[in-house]
Each structure stands twice: as C-alpha cells, then as structure tokens.
Amino acid sequence: MVEFGGWDMPVEYTGITDEHLAVRTRAGLFDVSHMGQIELAGPGALPAVQWMTSNDASKLAIGQVQYSALMADTGGFVDDILVYRQAADHFLLVVNAGNIMKDHEWIAAQARAHGDVSVVNSSSRYALLALQGPAAQGILQPLTAVDLAAIRYYWFATGEVAGVRATVSRTGYTGEDGFEIFVPPAQAERVWDAVLQAGGKAEIRPCGLGARDTLRLEAAMRLYGNEMDEHTTVLEAGLGWIVGWQKGSFLGSAKLQAQKTQGVERKLVAFEMRDRAIARHGYAVTAASGPVGIVTSGTQTPFLKKAIGLAMVPVALSAIGTKLAIDVRGRPAEAEVVPEPFYKRQKAR
Amino acid sequence: MYPSDLKYTKDHEWVRLQGSEAAVGITDFAQRQLGDIVFVELPAVGRQVKQGDVFGTVESVKAVSELFSPVSGEVIAVNPDLSAHPESVNAAPHDAWMIRLRPSAPAEADALLNADAYAALVK
Numbered sequence: 001m002v003e004f005g006g007w008d009m010p011v012e013y014t015g016i017t018d019e020h021l022a023v024r025t026r027a028g029l030f031d032v033s034h035m036g037q038i039e040l041a042g043p044g045a046l047p048a049v050q051w052m053t054s055n056d057a058s059k060l061a062i063g064q065v066q067y068s069a070l071m072a073d074t075g076g077f078v079d080d081i082l083v084y085r086q087a088a089d090h091f092l093l094v095v096n097a098g099n100i101m102k103d104h105e106w107i108a109a110q111a112r113a114h115g116d117v118s119v120v121n122s123s124s125r126y127a128l129l130a131l132q133g134p135a136a137q138g139i140l141q142p143l144t145a146v147d148l149a150a151i152r153y154y155w156f157a158t159g160e161v162a163g164v165r166a167t168v169s170r171t172g173y174t175g176e177d178g179f180e181i182f183v184p185p186a187q188a189e190r191v192w193d194a195v196l197q198a199g200g201k202a203e204i205r206p207c208g209l210g211a212r213d214t215l216r217l218e219a220a221m222r223l224y225g226n227e228m229d230e231h232t233t234v235l236e237a238g239l240g241w242i243v244g245w246q247k248g249s250f251l252g253s254a255k256l257q258a259q260k261t262q263g264v265e266r267k268l269v270a271f272e273m274r275d276r277a278i279a280r281h282g283y284a285v286t287a288a289s290g291p292v293g294i295v296t297s298g299t300q301t302p303f304l305k306k307a308i309g310l311a312m313v314p315v316a317l318s319a320i321g322t323k324l325a326i327d328v329r330g331r332p333a334e335a336e337v338v339p340e341p342f343y344k345r346q347k348a349r
Numbered sequence: 350m351y352p353s354d355l356k357y358t359k360d361h362e363w364v365r366l367q368g369s370e371a372a373v374g375i376t377d378f379a380q381r382q383l384g385d386i387v388f389v390e391l392p393a394v395g396r397q398v399k400q401g402d403v404f405g406t407v408e409s410v411k412a413v414s415e416l417f418s419p420v421s422g423e424v425i426a427v428n429p430d431l432s433a434h435p436e437s438v439n440a441a442p443h444d445a446w447m448i449r450l451r452p453s454a455p456a457e458a459d460a461l462l463n464a465d466a467y468a469a470l471v472k
Contacts, residue, residue: 016410017385210384210411278388278408299410300387307388329406329413 002209005097007034010208019211020302023174024343027133027199028207032173032180033188036100036123038107041090044117049091052110052251053083054234056244060085065154065169068242070095070103075233075255079103080224082171084156094128096224110251127188131195132178132215134345135202140179143198144168148179162194173212175219175343217308218301220270220341226281226296227268227310235259236312238268238340267318268296270340273307274323277333284327285311293317295326301342308342309335350377350468352443356419356458357467363443364419366458371420372446375407378471380442383409386435391427391447398424400457404448407438420457422450 002011009031012019022028040048049057055068062085070079070093079099084092095103104121111117131140137148146159146168156169167182183191196204213223222228228237235243235256243256273279278300285293298309317324322337355363361379365372380386388408398404398418405416426449430437438445452458462470 011411012384015385214410276388277390278413280413300408302385302410 004209005034007097009034011210012208013206016208016210016214017302019205019207020214022203022205023133023176023207023211023215024303025134026202027131027135027139027178027204028174028211029192029195029199029204030130030132030207030212031127031188031192032130032212033127033185034097035128036095036097036103036121037126037182038093038095038100038104039091039120039122040093040107040111040117041087041120042115042117043089044111044115045089045091048107048111048114048117049083049093050247050250051114052107053081054244054250054252054256055083055242056247057083057085057091058247059244062087063155063157065156065171066242067154069234069239070106071234071251071253072230073252074230075252075259076230077224077228077232077234077237078106078230080222080228084167084169092122099224125184126182127185129181129183129188129192129195130172130174130178131181131199132172132174132176132207133204134177135199135204136176136178139195139199139202139204140168143194151179162191164191166191173221174215175221175341176215176345213297214299214301217297217299217310218303218341218343220310222268222310223297227312232312233259233264236264236266236268264315266293266312267315268310268312269318269322269337270342271309271311271324271335272338272342273309273326273333273335275333275335277326277328277331278307279309279311279326279328279333279335285313285317286325286327286332287317291327293324304342306342311335351464353464355443355464356461357464357470358417358419358461359470360417361471362417362419364458364461365446366452366455369451370425371422371450371452371455371458373404373419373448373450374444374446375416375438375442376467376471377442379414380439383407383412383414385410386438389431389435389438389447391431392424394424394426396424398422398450400454407435416447418450419461420450420452421454422452425449425451
C-alpha cells in the first residue's frame with residue numbers, strides 16, 4: 001500500500017503487467033474513491049462553470065460528461081476535471097484527490113461573482129469504482145437495469161447497480177471502453193464484490209494505481225502534477241481540444257488566446273525510446289546547451305512492450321520524428337517524438 | 350525459500366561461489382519489491398568491479414534499482430537470456446543469474462549473510 005492524496009492505496013494486486021493486460025483484453029476493476037466530487041447548483045451554476053473551466057459547458061446536455069481544465073488566471077491548470085451535467089443548473093465536477101481542498105476553495109471563490117450558486121464538496125458522499133476493458137459492459141449489465149448499451153461515450157445514467165443507488169458513466173482513464181460507477185461509500189464494498197464476482201468468467205482483475213498509471217500513459221492521457229500544473233497552460237499540455245474558443249472570455253482565456261495567436265514556446269510531446277532504456281518522470285531532455293526539457297511521465301508499457309513517455313520540450317523539438325536526447329542517470333539515450341496516443345482501442349461501437 | 354548454497358547482501362543480491370567463479374543475481378525479496386521486471390542493464394565483460402560497486406541496473410514497470418556487486422572481481426560473463434526475457438528474474442530469481450565474476454578476493458563472501466540471516470533480514 002502507498003499513500004496517495006491522503007489515501008492508502010494498493011499499487012498492485014496481481015502485478016502491474018497482469019492487471020494492465022487484463023484491462024486491455026478483458027476487464028479490470030479499480031477503486032478510485034480517492035477522486036473528489038464538487039457540486040455547483042443554482043441559477044448561477046452554468047455561468048460559474050463557464051467562467052472557471054476551459055471547455056464549453058453550455059454544450060453539455062443533461063446526462064453528458066466533458067473533460068475540462070479548472071483554470072488558473074495564468075492560463076494554467078488548477079486541476080484537470082470531468083464535468084457532469086446533472087440538471088440544467090446542477091454540475092458535478094470530478095477532481096483529483098490531491099487537489100480537493102484547493103479546488104473547493106478556488107471554485108467557491110470564483111463562483112461568488114456569479115450570483116446564486118451553491119458550491120459543495122461532496123467527496124465524502126461518493127465512492128467511485130472504475131470497471132474498464134472490452135468485457136466491461138457484458139460484466140456490468142446483469143447487475144443493473146440501466147441499459148448500458150444506450151450510454152454513449154462520455155454520457156451517464158442513474159439507477160441501481162447490485163441493488164445500490166448508483167450513477168454510471170461511460171468514462172475512464174485507461175484508453176479502454178468501460179464505466180465509472182458512483183455509489184454511497186457504505187455500499188461500495190458490496191458493489192465491488194458483486195462486480196468482481198460477475199467478472200469471474202471473464203477473468204476480471206482488481207487493479208491498483210500502478211496499472212492505472214501505465215494504462216493512462218499508453219493512452220497518452222495526462223496526469224495532474226506530471227504533465228500539467230498551474231504553470232502549464234492548456235495549449236502547452238496539448239489539450240487545445242478542451243478549450244471552448246467560442247464561448248467568450250473565461251478565467252485565463254486571454255493567455256490562451258495570446259498563445260493561440262503567437263504559438264506556444266514549449267509543448268508536451270509523446271516519445272518512444274530508440275536506445276534500450278526507460279526514461280522516467282523528472283529525467284532531463286538535453287541539447288548541446290544543456291537541459292532543455294523534462295520527461296513528465298515514462299515507463300515500459302506492458303501491452304505495447306515499448307519504453308514510452310511524455311515530455312515537455314521547446315517547440316523546436318516537438319515535430320513528429322524529432323530525435324530527443326534524454327539523460328538517463330547520467331548517460332544520454334535517444335528517443336523519438338511520435339504521434340499520440342501510443343495505444344488506441346479498436347472501436348466496436 | 351532462500352537457498353542455503355547462496356550468500357546474500359543487505360542490498361538484496363545473492364552470490365553463488367562455484368570453483369573459481371561467482372554467479373550474482375537478485376533475491377526473491379528484491380524481485381517481489383520491484384514487481385514486473387522489464388529491463389536488466391549489465392556491464393561489459395572484462396570490467397573489474399569492487400565489492401559494493403554498482404555493476405548494473407534492474408528496472409521494473411514501476412521502479413529502477415541499482416545492482417551492487419557482492420564480491421570483487423572481473424566480469425567474465427553476463428546472462429544473455431535476460432535481454433530478451435528479463436521477466437525470468439521474477440519467475441526464478443535464484444536461478445536467473447545476472448553476471449559471473451572471477452573473484453579476486455573470495456574470502457569477501459564469508460562476511461555476507463547466510464540464508465537464515467537473510468531470511469530474518471527481510472522477514
């Protein structure tokens with residue numbers, strides 16, 4: 001067990017490789033109850049969400065989910081979040097464990113300018129289980145009357161799972177099909193056990209933080225604190241697609257607009273190692289002049305069996321095919337900038 | 350669990366002395382701590398190492414760890430199988446040797462831990 005965002009969490013159950021492959025080929029179940037939930041409700045909720053997040057929340061239908069940035073006024077990330085529209089004037093934000101208190105204070109402070117909106121940290125009211133993998137729907141459907149096939153990617157529905165009141169969204173952090181299931185903490189263990197039992201034939205695996213990290217990295221999904229923070233802008237993180245350029249001004253939008261016009265100076269890139277080495281978080285990307293960039297995440301991936309990673313580099317080194325020199329414990333190792341994601345599932349639906 | 354014909358370091362390497370050679374690997378405890386091993390970096394044959402010197406690195410999905418030589422000597426072989434099958438260190442840690450040395454001071458091994466003492470260390 002390791003301490004993570006104030007929670008004791010398993011790094012692995014049966015092994016990172018075993019769990020990772022289970023999610024890519026069958027199914028895996030993660031306890032991600034450490035994630036936080038902050039809700040905004042009231043007539044001012046939509047304007048408040050529009051002001052403090054990068055994406056255009058007005059485009060969300062009720063029952064739809066959106067990936068977004070909780071913005072700092074510098075154009076950087078206070079956090080990266082999921083925005084669930086539960087009603088016309090009710091939004092649920094899923095935030096990172098380590099940022100819950102900071103986010104809550106920031107959201108409450110920013111919301112004050114938007115009239116009648118209440119901001120509640122409801123993290124203690126939800127446990128969150130993530131069932132991920134191609135077999136996810138087949139495993140979960142017998143446990144719920146909710147028609148899972150009708151839930152499209154980044155949509156959610158409410159109902160019961162294993163007899164427990166639940167919100168089920170077709171979302172995840174693995175690059176695989178699957179669901180995230182919000183349940184009351186007191187009943188979480190019952191749902192966990194029921195899903196594992198239902199997945200027995202599919203050889204489901206309980207999965208820990210280790211596989212969660214290797215899976216998200218294969219899918220080139222960003223991790224707050226590694227790829228982004230308050231000093232990294234949404235565009236530098238390569239997430240221009242979560243900016244609602246048409247929605248008008250919002251927190252940090254002037255900085256993003258300027259970067260869009262002038263171009264960024266540095267950029268997150270995906271790389272594969274060409275030399276036999278693994279570049280890890282914090283290793284320097286070097287040039288003749290010295291360190292010029294930094295590896296934000298890196299590992300040997302269990303499914304692709306390649307050493308891959310993400311790095312923040314000067315834009316001059318960001319083109320696909322560019323060779324990067326990475327300082328691997330004192331020795332230079334060659335990597336090459338490649339298109340992202342490293343892994344993309346075959347879409348069955 | 351820990352074979353009695355091996356000697357052990359507090360850094361979780363083992364050494365097996367056989368005639369004029371010494372085989373070196375990492376212990377079952379070490380491989381369990383590391384998890385799935387994906388890369389073993391080993392020295393060039395002919396290199397001289399001293400007891401306690403770093404002779405290579407072992408990397409798992411989640412961590413990288415240095416390898417310390419249990420005894421001094423010249424590297425006379427590296428395990429050629431580990432390049433393609435680093436996971437054999439997980440499967441059979443006390444058989445998956447990493448390097449063979451020609452010890453220059455075999456008596457150094459006397460000061461290492463025996464199997465019982467090592468088992469007590471990692472208990």
